[in-house]
Amino acid sequence: MAELNRRDFLKLGGVAAGALAVDLGLPRRRAQAAADVRRVPTLCEMCTSRCGVFAVLENGRVTRIEGNPDHPTNLGRPCARGNAGASALYDPDRLKEPMKRGEDGKLYPITWEQAFEEIGTKLNQIRNLHGPEALVFAEYNNLNSALTKRFTESFGSPNHVGHAANCFANRNVGYSAVFGALPSVDYANVKFYLSPGRNLLGGIKVSEVAALARAKANGARIVVLDPRHSELAGWGEWIPIKSAGDLAFLLAVANVLITENLYNKEWIDTHANGFDQLKEGILQYTPEWQEQHTDIPAEKVRQLAREMAAAAPAAVVDPGWHGGNGMYWNGYEAARAGAIVNALLGNLGAKGGLKLSPKVAQGTIDDVPEGAVVDSGGGG
Ligand code: SF4
Missing domain, CATH: 3.40.228.10 (Dimethylsulfoxide Reductase, domain 2)
Known part of the structure; x- marks a missing residue:
């Protein structure tokens, strides 16, 4: 069987998508007309560029990503990785609940209450035994990083490690x-x-x-x-x-x-x-x-x-x-x-x-209006 490289794969994907559009275009448009379709402006989180995109929701479910032409980073063009974002959202292997490793080495779901209880107890033990600086919070920088940094500092540790230390x-x-x-x-x-x-x-x-x-x-x-x-x-x-x-x-x-x-x-x-x-x-x-x-x-x-x-x-x-x-x-x-x-x-x-980019004035957490809800998505 002939080997399929990445470029061939992308080309085939484009051809397949085009064929689908030709074959299914009409019924799909009819189906869309009947569906509740919403385009929600958001940012792509598939890499640090954070291009401006629209998540297209049909009956409450994201069906595709479209570029936001008004966004200065990508000017309406998401890349192939960004286009794949919708499938990552509904990937059956995506983690949607806390997991704990059992004695057999496998991971099992636990409740959020149990997770918070166990993590809180362990963090307190570490702080009591070794001091707050013993905590290192390591993560890939993301839109929640402001919260994880705030958590790490509130705990008393300056040791928040993100993407930068391992990259740029x-x-x-x-x-x-x-x-x-x-x-x-x-x-x-x-x-x-x-x-x-x-x-x-x-x-x-x-x-x-x-x-x-x-x-x-x-x-x-x-x-x-x-x-x-x-x-x-x-x-x-x-x-x-x-x-x-x-x-x-x-x-x-x-x-x-x-x-x-x-x-x-x-x-x-x-x-x-x-x-x-x-x-x-x-x-x-x-x-x-x-x-x-x-x-x-x-x-x-x-x-x-x-x-x-x-x-x-x-x-x-x-x-x-x-x-x-x-x-x-x-x-x-x-x-x-x-x-x-x-x-x-x-x-x-x-x-x-x-x-050099001009500085953008940033607000503080106190500027967030009372009762505002930060919706980090979900899916599944
Ligand atoms: S569309 Fe591509 S370049 Fe832009 S943020 Fe998403 S993955 Fe990164």
Whole structure:
């Protein structure tokens, strides 16, 4: 039997959905007319992008997800993962009640009362024996995280661990150390896009993919540093790099920008502190030095640095998710080096460069009107 890859599967899914629409379109529309159909604006929770969607309910049951064209993140386009959200809601294996492991190692349902009673008793024992800091609340960050953080703090522990510690904390801290905050990329207008390890087409953020596709259509140069040939590498030039070599590569790019006087002097003079120390410290990180850490020829680094300078300020090193191509011991420094290259290109605030989002004023829990109900869904 022929092997079916993911792309074929998605294509087949599209064909099957199309065929169904042709065959069943009329009866379905008639059925819909009779059904009580509601479109509820909400956010997709299938990944952290939290695209704006409508949950379409027919007789109280979610039958499909539609994109919300007014939402700035996805502009009306949910991805395949988001479209699958409705099936996750009604998955027979979805946990809908507390479970407790029995002596035979299997999980059995218990009542909420029993769960609260047992968890509360154990938490009190831990606090009495070891102090409140012994509690670590670990979870994937979600829309309930404000409540779990509040719970952890009320218990007396500062130890709330979420997605960031296992994913993007290096990047956030590295970029914040240089710029004071985490910038994002003006993908739509970029002219030279360097991605150290980010695979935008594999870990999709719909709005960013659409924006980079526009830049590509306008002739943007896309360069991907990655040990493997990712989907995004197919959009431009793939430069295979040794794992954890991003720091060395980015330092060497900074070396070329500074020693060949290609950096944005005006931007640096106006905004940067500590440039003289950087200039002195970067001398040792030559394109030749980086070769041993990256397997990338020195001349290639020089060529890329010059191209980036020529395209600046619409030239950008993508902070990505990790600041470099993975979760390595030098990830924080790789993120900082990427931020420094961006600063040397003077792209912060420029069209096609990095941008800082305006702050949105947030309310407090005291602003929630009395009697408001927070409905976290349910289903099943
Ligand atoms: S990118 Fe896809 S999975 Fe993530 S929030 Fe948007 S629609 Fe949902």
